Amino acid sequence: MSRLPPSANIHFDETGLIQGDDFGDSYFSRDDGLAESRAVFLAGNHLPTAWAGRDRFVIGELGFGTGLNVLAAWDLWNKTASATDILHIISVEGFLMDADSAQTAHRGWPELAPLSQQLIARWPTRAAGTQRIWFPKDRLCITFLIGPCVQMLSRMDFQVDAWFLDGFSPSKNPDMWSPAVFAQVRRLSAPEATVATYSVAGIVRSGLTEVGYDVLRAPGFGSKRERLEARLLSNEPPKPTPARPKTALVIGGGIGGSAACAALIRRGIKVELIDGDPCARTKASGNPLALIMPRLDRGDTREAWFFRSAYLMACDAYGDMGDDGFETTGVIECGEDAKSLERLADLGFDPPLPDADLAPHGTHGLLHRRAGVVYPHAVLKYLRVQAAHHPVTIGRLEQKDGHWRALTPEGKTIAQADICIIAAGTGINLLCDLGPDLLARAGQLSLAKIEGALPETPLSGGAYAARFGDRLAFGATFEPWPLDNQTPPPVSAEKHSHNQANLAEIAPDLAARIDLQSAHGRASIRVTTNDNLPVVGAVPDAPTGLFVLAALASRGFTTAFLCAEMIASQACHEPSPVERDVALALAPDRFIKRRAKRATAS
Ligand SMILES: Cc1cc2nc3c(=O)[nH]c(=O)nc-3n(C[C@H](O)[C@H](O)[C@H](O)COP(=O)(O)OP(=O)(O)OC[C@H]3O[C@@H](n4cnc5c(N)ncnc54)[C@H](O)[C@@H]3O)c2cc1C
Ligand SMILES: C[S@@+](CC[C@H](N)C(=O)[O-])C[C@H]1O[C@@H](n2cnc3c(N)ncnc32)[C@H](O)[C@@H]1O
Secondary structure, X not given: OOOOOOEOOEEEOOOOOEEEOOOOEEOOOOOOHHHHHHHHHHHHHOOOHHHOOOOEEEEEEEOXXXXXXXXXXXXXXXXXXXOOOEEEEEEEEOOEOOHHHHHHHHOOOHHHHHHHHHHHHOOOOOOOEEEEEEEHHHOEEEEEEEOOHHHHHHOOOOOEEEEEEOOOOOOOOHHHHOHHHHHHHHHOEEEEEEEEEOOOOHHHHHHHHHOOEEEEEEEXXXXXXXXXXXXXXXXXXXXXXXXXXXXXXXXXXXHHHHHHHHHHHOOOOEEEEEOOOHHHOOOHHHOOOEXXXXXXXXXXXXXXXXXXXXXXXXXXXXXXXXXXOEXXXXXXXXXXXXXXXXXXXXXXXXXXXXXXXXXXXXXXXXXXXXXXXXXXXXHHHHHOOOOEEEOOOOOEEEEEOOEEEEEOOOOOEEEEEOEEEEOOHHHHHHHOOOHHHEEEEEEEEEEEOEOOOOOOOOEEEOEEEEEEOOEEEEEOOOEEEOOOOXXXXXXXXXXXXXXXXXXXXXXXXXXXXXXXXXOEEEEEEEEEEOOOOOEEEEOOOOOOOEEEEEOOHHHHHHHHHHHHHHHHHHHOOOOOOOOHHHHHHHOOOHHHHHHHHHHHHO
């Protein structure tokens, strides 16, 4: 099976209706797709009544298709929901169509044009796994699960309030109506969940009944005589959803903390950002530039899922920031040794991202077309503009009367809030002890003049190089450093030479043109782990409401957005943006569990 999910095979028939060629069925009713969507899926799930008075509501859709149902739900949400409520739509799609086709399909409904334009501009990428986009003005969050329906659902944990079952007609596409699909629908249903669909076929009625739904036939839309509504018969009394936090402390204003500010603020949470070194002047996030590009793995592993989703979320986030924050230059990934050359050749042959994102470059490289150069100062400023700032170094955190308080080393309270996110880079272990598994690595970035022209497109592969004004930025060293030493490492000429030698492995001509005499640089420290994954989630053994976002290692500007979204979702009791196994792989208690397992085994 290829790494890239299949695209939709579609055509528009003589009446302009969009048809799925592999399924021999149309994407929606000939009688009027929007009216059908409203009658079958919205009214069938008793919307808007069902979301009235709910501060978080979750729709699950099987079959994203053109996104018409999503637009119809979004439109109704805008007209009826309260200004602080949040709508999550989680939509599964195995055969994503391109944005142009969806745009053509939406043309029949000019009343949806403003929403359609926004969705088309942020259309998901045809890449396997999870992707999340936010429309913060409307408090709408869409999570795409791109891949086969049962496989994608079985990897996730969330609770759906209203299901839209829209997988073509059961006779034409039984895969979307199988017992395995209904079992997943049941597993992922909230206690009083409802289901709506246009089909009253026997396999739909019996499939839903067998997993515990009470099924009703209702008058159908257009030429269809009947449609189906169902409600979960639950023995569990509905549990009150835990309250969403109203206030948050974020400790650390690097890319981790700043991305956390943005993720909380878009949920309407008031954020107090505390950092003794505002703008991470001396810290890793204060570098003059950083590259973003995906880490693409050959295997279909949870690590591969995480890094791919994180990259796509970062591309989307930087897309909003303008040229001051991010330049889409593309990045050429080059192999630095036989193993990496083999990996790149394999990924070029069977790419996990579509052409618009990734193309083979020369004989042994990859061009990441949407990757580019981040300007951290502008990005940090943009992300936390709505947070209240406290330029203070915190000595400790404590929870009292249900609130987290940040105190100076002398014991003065700086701020307090419902929850606290520690994103303190190398300061992490002073605020919460995550044990010996966090490591520090010093790094020096060099900037120098070069003879001849600067490269238009940045290069990466072991070393990296990019144009920065009239200089070449190249780096970076990666050396052990004591985690409790937060003093920035000294910049040295020897390390400039080291960076030049490393660059020579992937770009000997460019490296030979560097004028080392003109070099200056910047050194700082990144936090990493033995398993090369960030640490994201609730702090083990701490009272509730304390979270950590740490160990962003050498890729913080790519991974911080997804990590921040994971924490904000967890803190607000909302669906996670990632697969269960990804959340477990990044969980802060993973080291404790591994040690316990080793101890038991021995
Ligand atoms: C040389 C070098 C080159 C790099 N190049 C790239 C690149 O090209 N692309 C990329 O994606 N990544 C790159 N990285 C990695 C990236 O810089 C890091 O992953 C990222 O900056 C880490 O962000 P952070 O927010 O976790 O930590 P930091 O940037 O360290 O920020 C932590 C913040 O917490 C504050 N803080 C700490 N303790 C306290 C306390 N007690 N009270 C209040 N505030 C506190 C600090 O002052 C600091 O501002 C590079 C790193 C280095 C060193
Ligand atoms: C009827 S269309 C959905 C229409 C859509 N809700 C809309 O608003 O346009 C059915 C969708 O299910 C998708 N699909 C079909 N079989 C699938 C499967 N096994 N896994 C995931 N998606 C599937 C199709 O690609 C198609 O987009």
